[in-house]
Structure formats: structure tokens, C-alpha cells
Amino acid sequence: MLDIKFIRENAELVQEGAKKKRIDFDVKKLLLVDDKRKAINQDIEVKRAKQNEVSQKIPKADSIQREALIKEMQPLKEEMQKLEEELKGVMVEWQKLMVTVPNIPDMSVPEGDSDKDNKEVKMWGKIPKFDFTPKDHVELMTNLGMLDLDRGAKVAGFRGYFLTGDGARLQFALWQFINDFFQKKAKKDNKWIPMIVPSLLRREPFIGTGYLPQGEEDLYKTQDGQYLSGTAEVAMMSYFMDEVLDKKDLPKKMLGFSNAYRREAGAHGKDTKGILRVHEFFKFEQVILCEANHETSVKLHEEIQSNTEEITQALGLPYRVVINCAGDLGLGQVKKYDIEVWLPSENVYKETGSASYFHDFQTRRLNIRYRDEDGKMKFAHSLNNTALSGRPLMMIVENNQQVDGSIIIPEVLRPYMEGREKIK
RNA sequence: GGAGGGUUGGCAGAAUGGUAAUGCACUAGUCUUGAAAACUAGCGGGCGCAAGCCCUUGGAGGUUCGAGCCCUCCACCCUCCGCCA
Numbered sequence: 441m442l443d444i445k446f447i448r449e450n451a452e453l454v455q456e457g458a459k460k461k462r463i464d465f466d467v468k469k470l471l472l473v474d475d476k477r478k479a480i481n482q483d484i485e486v487k488r489a490k491q492n493e494v495s496q497k498i499p500k501a502d503s504i505q506r507e508a509l510i511k512e513m514q515p516l517k518e519e520m521q522k523l524e525e526e527l528k529g530v531m532v533e534w535q536k537l538m539v540t541v542p543n544i545p546d547m548s549v550p551e552g553d554s555d556k557d558n559k560e561v562k563m564w565g566k567i568p569k570f571d572f573t574p575k576d577h578v579e580l581m582t583n584l585g586m587l588d589l590d591r592g593a594k595v596a597g598f599r600g601y602f603l604t605g606d607g608a609r610l611q612f613a614l615w616q617f618i619n620d621f622f623q624k625k626a627k628k629d630n631k632w633i634p635m636i637v638p639s640l641l642r643r644e645p646f647i648g649t650g651y652l653p654q655g656e657e658d659l660y661k662t663q664d665g666q667y668l669s670g671t672a673e674v675a676m677m678s679y680f681m682d683e684v685l686d687k688k689d690l691p692k693k694m695l696g697f698s699n700a701y702r703r704e705a706g707a708h709g710k711d712t713k714g715i716l717r718v719h720e721f722f723k724f725e726q727v728i729l730c731e732a733n734h735e736t737s738v739k740l741h742e743e744i745q746s747n748t749e750e751i752t753q754a755l756g757l758p759y760r761v762v763i764n765c766a767g768d769l770g771l772g773q774v775k776k777y778d779i780e781v782w783l784p785s786e787n788v789y790k791e792t793g794s795a796s797y798f799h800d801f802q803t804r805r806l807n808i809r810y811r812d813e814d815g816k817m818k819f820a821h822s823l824n825n826t827a828l829s830g831r832p833l834m835m836i837v838e839n840n841q842q843v844d845g846s847i848i849i850p851e852v853l854r855p856y857m858e859g860r861e862k863i864k
Numbered sequence: 865g866g867a868g869g870g871u872u873g874g875c876a877g878a879a880u881g882g883u884a885a886u887g888c889a890c891u892a893g894u895c896u897u898g899a900a901a902a903c904u905a906g907c908g909g910g911c912g913c914a915a916g917c918c919c920u921u922g923g924a925g926g927u928u929c930g931a932g933c934c935c936u937c938c939a940c941c942c943u944c945c946g947c948c949a
Contacts, residue, residue, distance in 0.1 A: 513929040
């Protein structure tokens, strides 16, 4: 959500931003509705001032005057009721338009229509060269008893899977590694509070983070009206919903762990093999709330990005970083980096995480504020990045495979795997 | 599932249906070598150069000239009972 005042004063900028994001949005239409809103509002305000004025006289008046005053107020009441009815209609339209106003992409965000236009900004590691025909993770993991897709489908349906034996152990090892990684960071700046967060959530957090009302069909919904979230971001960001934070506690840095549920409604035929695209997985997520300052947002954005790169490097996974083009940005995002890890079986880099910042787009919706030194209330800024999604597991398997089908365990994970070097 | 109680500013906490006290915290100023204390002002949001006006008591409706207060529905919190683990 953007400030309507800001939109009014920067209509052109907002329109340009929408265009750059390839989002169909007409700022003029909103401003027209807003004009109507303001006009009716003003009319009501004047009438209400009159009403307040007379109402204050009534208790002090004698009974004859009182009768007269009440009689005088009756037509005013009817007029106001009519105006309020009218305003209600305008407000419905106004609200509807307001939640569709996209945040403005940063200057450094490249033009483009889709993820094909994302720009590579960094590459790390060596793509493995195999002197044998590499296998995909399905074959490797199934052979090693790490993954059971047949029973996954039998029990959970399409895209269902079980991680078994060393598959489960390796996944646990990754989680422990991530947790320790951030514990070490926490020792330095006393931040990075670990949290285990719910994924069965009320509607408000999704509206607040910008996943609803647009993404209705991407989410699972329960018969009680809650939704299952596709990322811990939704719950973590909403943790401080409707609260006022102490400025001295900022930035808040949180490391959250949760289930992630994705309907993948638009991706029925896509990535149907293996566990690249699944309906349910676990994920570590970094979320930061900071002071309302662009430079601070940018600095922390780089920080959470570098955290994820450090992790990926520690795991020895070759990756590249792309800056998302404007057409590939979400409604609220100002700028986004994707980190993509090399997937040998498909000969491409595949996304494993995504780092974005929002300025106060989310916090305005979620009503997360802090009191600044000047005594004023301000909406905080928010950012988030994946720390570890479900994908690195299969990336490790494919990149570290040996000719005999065994898997070299990344050194940093060995302490969590009884010191073993290989899965065979 | 049943019964009852509750939700007011950053926090605590008042308000016979007559238009949101007060305290604490916070910010600025005065005083002070500095701090504390004391004093003064500000301290939810919007419009306005200003005077000032409007909105704001969990949310949505209703009754009324006027609703924090009365009525209806909803959300959440607490206590007890039942059920399950």
C-alpha cells in the first residue's frame, strides 16, 4: 500500500513504476475516485461540524429550545445519511483500487517482461564437469534410499514425496547447519532471533504482506477461512502487526522456520519430475524490520543477500545471482535478487532463493510503526530473503554425485552426519 | 461444543447516552558545569500558512439530535465446564 498523498503528489512516478512492472494500473482512475472521495468527505465534514456544534448546545438548553434544536437537526441527519451512503460506494471502489497500486521499482531495476529478462550480476563456483553421464536427483536419491516418490504419490497425491534414511538425515543436517550459521551471526550483533512460525494463518497477514487479494488461487484455504502460507515471511512479518516498536530495538532481524505450502495452480505441467517443484516443503527465512530509510533498506538488503550467498558457498554449490527485471517483481517489491543454483540434470541455474525489500509497502498494510527521535510515528521498512529452501538438498545431490552413484557430503555438513564423507 | 467476563493512546487506567480524565513513559525547552529533580509545551490520524475543523474507544451494522456507554453480528483474549490429546 502506498500513501494516497504520495500517490497524488507523484502520480506520474507511480504510473511509470506500474508501466515498468508491466502491471495494468491507471493512476488517473484512482485519482478521479479520490477526488470524489475528498469532495464528499468535505461535505460531510462541514455538516458534521454543524451537527457537533448544535449537539453541544442541546444539553445546556431548556426544554423548549431543546425541542427546537432537535427538530432543526433532523433534516441534517437525513442529508448526512445520504452522503454517507454515497461515500460508502465510493470507498469500496477506492479501497479496491488502492490495494492494486504497485510499489515503485528502484532505479537500478532493469526493464523487462518476465524472468527471461532478469540480468545476471554475479556468478560463483565452477559448474561440475562429469566424465560420465550424470544422473538426476530422482534416480540418485531413489537408488540411495533417500527419496520415495511412489509412496509419496500414493499417500499425498500429485507432487507428494517422502524423504527417507539419508535423505532425511541430510535435510536435518542442512537445517542444523543453517541454525548454527545464524547463531554465530547472532553472537556478533545480538540479533537474528530464531523462531518457529505457524503457516496456517488468518487472512489479514496475507493482505498485509501483499499475497492477497491478488494471489487467491495460489493458496490453499481451509473450511474455517484460514490460508496455508507459502513462506514463513507471511507470519514473521505479521508478528509485529498493529504494534509500535522501540526505535532502539531496530533493526529486528528474525530467522524463521516453517512449512511452506504452494498450490502451484498455474504450473500443472511444469517441473513434474522429482522434488524441484512440490506442494509442501520446509524453509528458513530471513526477515528484517528497520527504520524508514532508503539507505538502511539497501544496506540490509545486501546483507541478507550476502548471508544466503555465504551459505551457498559453504555448501559448495555453484550459483549465480540475477537482479529481477521490473516485470518480474511482485506488487510491493522495490528490488529483488534471485539466487540460482546449478542443476546438472537440466543444465540450467534454478532459483533457490529470493531477496527483496519493500520500503513501507508491507508495514503500512500491517500497521507496524515505531516512534522516531522527533516524536513522530513512522512505518518501518521491511525486507526478506530465503535462508534455505527445499531445493539445495537436491542441488547437493546432483552436483556432488560420483560415478558410482554415491554423493559427497559437503564438508560443513559432515559434523551433522556422524562425520561421514559420502552417502552410498 | 456450552456458560460467563473482557478489548479505551507507547503502557496503565477513568468516563448517570451530552461529545475521550489522569498517571507513567517518551520528545523538546527552561533551570544546571553536567545529570537528576522541578517547571513549561508537545505527545493516535487527516486537512490547513494559521485560527481552526474533521476523524479516532477491537471490526461491521443499527437505534438516537447526539453512542466508549444501548441493540445485532463478527474477531480476538481470559475463567470455568465438556470433549480430545
